[in-house]
Amino acid sequence: SQQGEEDPQALSIQEGENATMNCSYKTSINNLQWYRQNSGRGLVHLILIRSNEREKHSGRLRVTLDTSKKSSSLLITASRAADTASYFCATDQTGANNLFFGTGTRLTVIP
Amino acid sequence: DGGITQSPKYLFRKEGQNVTLSCEQNLNHDAMYWYRQDPGQGLRLIYYSQIVNDFQKGDIAEGYSVSREKKESFPLTVTSAQKNPTAFYLCASSGTADQPQHFGDGTRLSIL
Numbered sequence: 104s105q106q107g108e109e110d111p112q113a114l115s116i117q118e119g120e121n122a123t124m125n126c127s128y129k130t131s132i133n134n135l136q137w138y139r140q141n142s143g144r145g146l147v148h149l150i151l152i153r154s155n156e157r158e159k160h161s162g163r164l165r166v167t168l169d170t171s172k173k174s175s176s177l178l179i180t181a182s183r184a185a186d187t188a189s190y191f192c193a194t195d196q197t198g199a200n201n202l203f204f205g206t207g208t209r210l211t212v213i214p
Numbered sequence: 215d216g217g218i219t220q221s222p223k224y225l226f227r228k229e230g231q232n233v234t235l236s237c238e239q240n241l242n243h244d245a246m247y248w249y250r251q252d253p254g255q256g257l258r259l260i261y262y263s264q265i266v267n268d269f270q271k272g273d274i275a276e277g278y279s280v281s282r283e284k285k286e287s288f289p290l291t292v293t294s295a296q297k298n299p300t301a302f303y304l305c306a307s308s309g310t311a312d313q314p315q316h317f318g319d320g321t322r323l324s325i326l
Contacts, residue, residue: 133312145218145304145317146257191256193315200264200311201247201272204257 107192107205115211122179124208126192127172133195135168135175136202140189149177149190184214217241220305220318226326227292227299235290235321237305245311246288250274251302251320260303263288264311292323300324 107128116122126135134153138146152159152168152175159166165178179186189209193202218239227233239246245264249257259272263282277296282288288307292299302322306315 136314143302143320143322145220145319146306146315147317148314151314195312200245200270201259201262202315204249206256209254 107194107203109190109192109205109208111208112206113209113211115213116182118182118184118212118214120182122182122186122210122212124177124190124210126175126177126205128175128192128194128196128203128205129173130194131197132170133197135166136193136195137164137166137175137177138191138193138204140191140207142188146191179210182210182212184212186210187212218305218307218316218318220303220321222321223319225321225323227323228326230294232291232293233323235292235303235305235323237288237290237318238286239288239307239316240286241307241309241316242285243307243309243316244285245308246282247306247308247315248272248278248280248288248290249304249306251304257304260290 107126110125136151137149140146150161152166163180168175189207191207192205221236247262248260258274261280263269279291304320305318308315
């Protein structure tokens with residue numbers, strides 16, 4: 104499969120704690136993207152990191168990319184109950200014309 | 215407001231029936247996509263289109279058909295050949311294939 108794999112599948116934390124999700128993939132990429140999905144809704148793009156970048160920040164989000172290990176991580180700092188959602192990584196693979204989505208991490212932030 | 219509109223939100227299909235899911239975007243995007251999402255799963259690509267009057271099969275195209283007669287519209291037909299159509303269907307668009315995708319709010323299809 105060309106899909107990525109997120110780890111863990113589910114994560115439950117207290118409000119204010121940090122949440123870390125990991126994504127592994129198998130082929131060379133142009134960029135890697137993270138998306139968020141609230142229950143029963145469409146996905147919302149969060150952040151894009153290019154293959155020549157190692158780290159990127161956006162507000163409370165920090166994304167790292169290690170192309171040698173074919174892995175990425177998404178860190179959400181100072182989590183809030185409103186961060187409760189599923190988070191997906193998606194890879195723009197070299198030579199492809201579409202994104203390949205991972206299986207997702209379901210994050211629950213307990214107030 | 216610019217965005218993607220999917221309709222209907224809920225759809226029921228009878229045995230042997232074809233149903234069509236609508237997807238319209240006013241973002242002036244060239245590329246459009248259809249995904250299927252099963253409970254607790256990731257997204258699987260059904261069809262995608264990079265330009266008007268052209269489209270390509272994704273990983274799970276069997277039992278589905280699409281058309282791209284207008285830039286703004288990319289309807290998906292779930293045919294009677296699709297034996298397990300119950301799922302959440304998501305439409306997306308992007309300026310180019312390597313840019314972030316914008317998603318609609320999905321259509322949930324069930325079997326009567």
